[in-house]
Structure formats: structure tokens, C-alpha cells
Amino acid sequence: MISEQVSKHLFDVCIIGSGPAGIICALEYARKNPNHQVLLIEYGIKGQASKNSLDDRIEIKNSLNHHDPYEATNKGLGGTSATWGGRCVMYDEVDFIDRTILNEGCTWHIDLLNEINQYLPQTADYFECGKPIFNLKEVPQLGEKHIAENFVDGIVTDSIVERWSMPTRFGERYAKDIADQPNLTFIEGFEARDFSSPDNLGNVSTLSIRDIKTKKIEKIKAHTFILAAGAQESTRILLRNPQLFKKLSDIPSSLGKYYQGHVSGKIASVQFKGDPKKTEYGFLRDTDGSYFRRRFQFSSEFLINNNLLNTAIWLDNPLYFDPKHRSGAMSFMYLAMITPIIGKKLAPPAISHSITKGKVTGIPQHFWNIFRKLPGSLVIPASIFVKRYLFKRKLPGVFLFSPQNRYALHFHAEQVPDAENRMELGQDKETLVIHYKLTDEDINSVIKLHHTLDEWLRSSGCGELNYWYDKEELPNAIRGMSKDGIHQVGTTRLADSPEKGVVDQNLNVWGTSNIFVCSSSVFPTSGQANPTFLLGAFAVRLAHYLTRKNENN
Structure with a gap:
């Protein structure tokens, strides 16, 4: 049960979900607004059972290419960061450009990326991943070096890097910060259920939450509500609350649709021709001790001109x-x-x-x-x-050194926003049914970009690719090996209108004035990047936006 102090209090901000996005948003807002009261609600509890009713009510229609929810998400303080690998990657400019291959599915703009960049230093501090520099060309002592001898930078680049957190387990890392923040209240063991209908101004006044042990329903009152419960649960809550959109002519048609992850796997190795000891096959260390690592990527101009999907390829075992x-x-x-x-x-x-x-x-x-x-x-x-x-x-x-200078290549590729890839409620209006498949465009782009990398390495005498499958076997091989459901984007996508998306540029749910979604589900495109770091930047940005909004009222 929640205390009477919580049930009768009118909070300034109520955040549902205590994964990285929820924790960052809660701490950032609470610190910037010491006179405002923040409530952070989590479904999971300490010592929880191995099974839970939310994940038990998820039905995966394609288990070949999509992980079981118990493999992809976590409940409890810290959310999925409990099993997160710690890879911090930024999205690229091309991810914010509406290319032909995306079928008008890119509903955000490059100016949003430019705005987000100002919040990267704070984001990197939360993730403890070092300086938010993701292009080694910005580092004089590293900008002239390359992944292997004779590599030439051009349509293929090796200067974009992934950075790595401690890795930060947000629950363990920030539990004390949350407890010590005087205007931040944390409660666990509650499921977000039903919002009240918006009034004439679009304001929602209450949220019903259910105690997962006693099943008792409590009501939370707040000026602002933020859904930060991950893509699956944030989407399920919105699907279960159609009254939120009563001020619109209809529920946004994109709600639950355009679900994306990444196409991922290995179909080839690279054989470099230079000195094996000069190949940067593994991790590099920054001056602060943080780790980062090179990856092959492709120029925006090349991807746009050839109608291909953004893809990263890195050396692997x-x-x-x-x-x-x-x-x-x-x-x-x-x-x-x-x-x-x-x-x-x-x-x-x-x-x-x-x-x-x-x-x-x-x-x-x-x-x-x-x-x-x-x-x-x-x-x-x-x-x-x-x-x-x-x-x-x-x-x-x-990552192990190869005396032969031969390494497997791991690809991590963007998906086309496809309306058939979706999350929807089952007949009981509780079960979340997930439809997920790989499209021909997804697979063909991966194959073409491997050919591009092979031709580029050969042209400079740097190396060559050796495929593990015959040409005609590649599509089926990729379909059989790629499995996601960990990187969940697109189902509450950001757009300039409710006809194209679910939230606006400020993550405000269309049709409401005070409900926001802070989840990677707002990303319209998946890009080549893991979404966690960029989501952290959106969480910092949302906390600052709400602060400015309060100051102007």
C-alpha cells in the first residue's frame, strides 16, 4: 500500500517507470526544481519472483526473430539496465533525413538532433561513458589513425565510435541519489492502469495504479505525467487508455505501429593485409579510463544516393x-x-x-x-x-587478437518503418501482441553494404571480405540469425501532427496537455545505434523543457 502522504498529495511530476530514462528524468527535474515534488513509480520490487503478470501477458508472433520478453526487459529499479551491455552510441544525421527507402517514415528532423546535442555532456555524465565525442576526427591525436593499415576514409569510415559505460547499472548506481533527493519520492510494486479523461484544455488530473500484491487500486494526482516504462509497457498503457485522445478526431493511426529494432548477425569475415599488430581490433582507452571502439559506417551521402539503410559493422570474434x-x-x-x-x-x-x-x-x-x-x-x-x-x-x-589479421564482421542495421510490425492489444484488452518481421529491404541493404565494404577495402589494398555463405544463401541466412526485441522503437513515434505520430517534438502526447512519453518508442527510425544513450539525452531534454514550461507559466 502507498502512504496517505502519497495518495493525497498533488505532485508536480509523476514518472512511470524507473529504467534509465525514468531515473535520469526524475533526478534531473528534481535537482533543477527543488521546490517541486516528483513521484517515481516502478512495477518491479526487490526480491520479486522470476515471473510477472506483465511479461506473462505478452505474445510474440515471431519467436525466430524476436526475443521473449523475459530475455529483453527487466522489472525493478534500474529497469533493463540490469542486464544492459553498456554500449553508448549516438544516432547519425542520416537518421533524421526522410529517405526514399523509409516510405515517409522519418517523422523527426535534423534540427531536433542539433538541439539534442547540447544535452550530451549531462547525458554522458549519467552514463559515465566519458566525453560525448563519437567521431575520432574531433580528437587530434586519434583523427589520423585508422582501424587497419592502408585504410582510406571515404564512403566507408572508421572514425565513428561506440562508447561504453561502467557499465552503469542504474538501479544500483542511483538508488542512493534517489533516496537522498528530498523532493523525490520512489514507490515500487505498482502497475500504471488508467488515466482520467482530459478536460477541455487537455489536462489529465489522475492516474490509477494497482498494487501488484494486494490488487488494490490507488489514485495518483499530478500536474504532469511521464510514461518512461519502456516501449512495450508505455505503448500498452496508451493502447489501453483511448480516452486520452478524445480531443482528437481519432486515435493516432500510428499508435503501436512501425515497430523496429535492428537486423544483426554475422555473414562474413574480413582479412586485412597489413601488420596484424597495427589493427585496432578491440577496445581503446580514453584519458579518463573509459572504453571506446571503432566501427565501420557509411557516409550519409552514399546511403541517401543508393537508397540504403544506416548500418554499422564492427570487428568481432x-x-x-x-x-x-x-x-x-x-x-x-x-x-x-x-x-x-x-x-x-x-x-x-x-x-x-x-x-x-x-x-x-x-x-x-x-x-x-x-x-x-x-x-x-x-x-x-x-x-x-x-x-x-x-x-x-x-x-x-x-575481443581476441587474431595473428592472421582475420576477424568476423558483426553487422547492426537499421530497419524500414513498416506498419505491419506492430504492438496491439489482444481480445482481452490486456495482452500485448507483438508482430515483428524482417522486410526484403532490411535484408537486401545489409547484403549490399557488405559488398560496398568489400569493394572499398580491396580498392585501397587494406583487405577483403570472405563470405560464410553462397550469394543465394545470404537472405535466408540473415533471416535465420537476426534476433531483436531488445532495441524497441517506433510504436509511439514523434511527429509534427497526430496524423503522422503519437507525440510532438516535446514528447507531449497529442490530444493532451500534460502527458509525455520518454521511451525509445518515440524514435521514428532505428538507425544503426542502440537507442539507450539517445533516450538518456531525451530524458535530460524533457526535464529541462518541463522546467522552462513551469517558469513561463
Whole structure:
């Protein structure tokens, strides 16, 4: 039960969901407005059961390409950051340009990106990922270096980087900050249910929440409500509350539609021709100790002119489950990952699946690899374990040096905004049914950009690609390997009108004056980037926008 102090209080801001977006928005707003009262509501609780009613009421129609909700999201303070890898990536300019291939699905504008950039320093502080510099050309001592010998920058670039957080587990990291903030109240174990109807000015006065243990309904009063419950739950709440749109001629047609993630996997390796010791295959360290890493990307002009989707490709290890890699260290780590109990402690389900692909195979050959490469088979994993689990600034991942200068290539590609990819309520009006598929455009773009990378590397004498599949096998191979549902965007997309989107440029739900959505579901395009860092920037921006709005009233 909530206290009488909470149930009878009129809060200035009520935030639903305590993942990274909810925590950042709550702390940023509370700190900037010490005389305002903020309420942060979380569904999960400490010591919660392994199953919950929200995830149990999600139906995935395509389990081949979409993770189960228990593999993709988390409940409790900190939300999905509890199993987040820590990769911080910025969206690119091309993601804000309405290209032909997007079928008018890009409903935000480049000026929004330019505005967002001013909030990146505060965002980077929350994520503890170092300076928010994502292009090494802005760093004099690194701008002239390259990923491998003879690489030439042009339509393919190696200067865009991903940065890495501690990784920040927001629940653990910010629990004390939340508790110590005098004007911020945190309650857990409550499900957001029903909003009151907007009045003539579009103001919504109350939100009904349900105690997940007692099932008792309580009402929360606030001047402003923010849905920061993740894409699935923020979308489900809006779908379940059609009265919010009564001031409009109809419910926004895009609500729940245009669901996107990323097409991801490996179909080729790169063979570099230069000195293996000069290849930047792994992590680089910034002056503050934070990690960052290069990736191949393609120029905006090239993508637009060739009608292709934004894609990042980075150096990776061979497939762990295939003992043909002949690496004792990789075989040791693969066997550890598929070992019950131990494997679950080493990595969350979705990341574990990306390594093992759910396969248990070649066990004798893996043991032979380990034996043949002793003592390195044990020393290398031990060193990685210390850096990854015992240091405060943890090693974000595992990338092993190749004496042959040969590396697998991991692609991470944008999807077309497709109305058939959607979230909708089932007949019971409670179950969230998720329809998700890969389009031909998604797959063809991945293949064409691999060919582009191959031609570019060959032209400079830097290297070449070796495909793992015959040309005619590539489309089906990509369909069979790509699995997302972790990066959820598009279902409450931002647009200039309710005819095209669900929220406006300030994340205000169309038809209301005081309900906002702070979730990656507002992103109209998925780009090549993981959405978490940009969402953090939107959370900072929303806190500042609401502060200015209050000052002007």
C-alpha cells in the first residue's frame, strides 16, 4: 500500500517507470526544481519472483526473430539496465533525413538532433561513458589513425565510435541519489492502469495504479505525467487508455505501429593485409579510463544516393560454438557459457544467445582446442574475467587478437518503418501482441553494404571480405540469425501532427496537455545505434523543457 502522504498529495511530476530514462528524468527535474515534488513509480520490487503478470501477458508472433520478453526487459529499479551491455552510441544525421527507402517514415528532423546535442555532456555524465565525442576526427591525436593499415576514409569510415559505460547499472548506481533527493519520492510494486479523461484544455488530473500484491487500486494526482516504462509497457498503457485522445478526431493511426529494432548477425569475415599488430581490433582507452571502439559506417551521402539503410559493422570474434576457430580461449568461454548456473551468471540471456546461438555442439572438439592451446586457454579467460568482473571500470566485452589479421564482421542495421510490425492489444484488452518481421529491404541493404565494404577495402589494398555463405544463401541466412526485441522503437513515434505520430517534438502526447512519453518508442527510425544513450539525452531534454514550461507559466 502507498502512504496517505502519497495518495493525497498533488505532485508536480509523476514518472512511470524507473529504467534509465525514468531515473535520469526524475533526478534531473528534481535537482533543477527543488521546490517541486516528483513521484517515481516502478512495477518491479526487490526480491520479486522470476515471473510477472506483465511479461506473462505478452505474445510474440515471431519467436525466430524476436526475443521473449523475459530475455529483453527487466522489472525493478534500474529497469533493463540490469542486464544492459553498456554500449553508448549516438544516432547519425542520416537518421533524421526522410529517405526514399523509409516510405515517409522519418517523422523527426535534423534540427531536433542539433538541439539534442547540447544535452550530451549531462547525458554522458549519467552514463559515465566519458566525453560525448563519437567521431575520432574531433580528437587530434586519434583523427589520423585508422582501424587497419592502408585504410582510406571515404564512403566507408572508421572514425565513428561506440562508447561504453561502467557499465552503469542504474538501479544500483542511483538508488542512493534517489533516496537522498528530498523532493523525490520512489514507490515500487505498482502497475500504471488508467488515466482520467482530459478536460477541455487537455489536462489529465489522475492516474490509477494497482498494487501488484494486494490488487488494490490507488489514485495518483499530478500536474504532469511521464510514461518512461519502456516501449512495450508505455505503448500498452496508451493502447489501453483511448480516452486520452478524445480531443482528437481519432486515435493516432500510428499508435503501436512501425515497430523496429535492428537486423544483426554475422555473414562474413574480413582479412586485412597489413601488420596484424597495427589493427585496432578491440577496445581503446580514453584519458579518463573509459572504453571506446571503432566501427565501420557509411557516409550519409552514399546511403541517401543508393537508397540504403544506416548500418554499422564492427570487428568481432568467430562464432564461439564452432570449434573450427581452433581457439582454446574461445572454446573455454563457450563451454562456460553453456554450463547451467555458471552461464546465467556470466551474461544475461540475450547476450548469451548472441554468443552461443542456443547451440550445444562440438563438445569434444572444444575440449581438444582447450588442451591444445594450454596454458593460454585458461590464462586469457582468467585475465578477461578479472578485467570484466572485478574492476570498477569493467572491460565491456571480449575481443581476441587474431595473428592472421582475420576477424568476423558483426553487422547492426537499421530497419524500414513498416506498419505491419506492430504492438496491439489482444481480445482481452490486456495482452500485448507483438508482430515483428524482417522486410526484403532490411535484408537486401545489409547484403549490399557488405559488398560496398568489400569493394572499398580491396580498392585501397587494406583487405577483403570472405563470405560464410553462397550469394543465394545470404537472405535466408540473415533471416535465420537476426534476433531483436531488445532495441524497441517506433510504436509511439514523434511527429509534427497526430496524423503522422503519437507525440510532438516535446514528447507531449497529442490530444493532451500534460502527458509525455520518454521511451525509445518515440524514435521514428532505428538507425544503426542502440537507442539507450539517445533516450538518456531525451530524458535530460524533457526535464529541462518541463522546467522552462513551469517558469513561463
